[in-house]
Amino acid sequence: MIKNSIRIFLTVSSILAAWYIPKRSFIKYLPVTLFSSSILLSEMFYFTIHKLWKAKGGPGVMTCNTSVLIVGPYFFANLWVFHLSKGKFLPYSLINIIADYIYAFPIISLFNKLRFFKLKISQTSFYLLLLSNALLNFIFQKLYEKGNAQNEQLISNKQF
DSSP: OHHHHHHHHHHHHHHHHHHTSOHHHHHHHHHHHHHHHHHHHHHHHHHHHTTOEEOTTOHHHHHHHHHHHIIIIIHHHHHHHHHHHTTOHHHHHHHHHHHHHHIIIIIHHHHHHTTSOEESSOHHHHHHHHHHHHHHHHHHHHHHHHHHHHHHHHHHHOOO
16 A cells, blocks of 8 residues: 555655646657666666665566666656756766765665665665766767757758
8 A cells, every 4th residue: 555655645746746848848859868868777777687676576566666767756856956057067967976876775765665665775875876877877968969069060051
């Protein structure tokens, strides 16, 4: 019962938070968010294969929890962090350092206590993984923006 309540809360709160993201920011940061979600899915797949996390109830429960966390809070939090930092490194880093710390330590501890899932790696290692993902996301976004700017310049220079 408590696990379903957590899933519902995470999904509903994510949808409500998404409602307030400006459309322009949503479109601008959607590629990096999809990239990041793909990376996270790969990491969760790796964690599952190597038994680095578990959820009571087996693979079906693990799949459900992964889906709820990635499509819900992770997806929209990523959009919000980029929107709030306006793509600048220092604010982006500070927001991620704080948010990832909160997730890696108190929230993961709460999930462990509630038996939502259990990580078999240290919380410090998980925190460092989150920070490295954030850095990878920032680099991807900058490269994506640079590529878009070059494409727009090429298009505007062509005469039809």
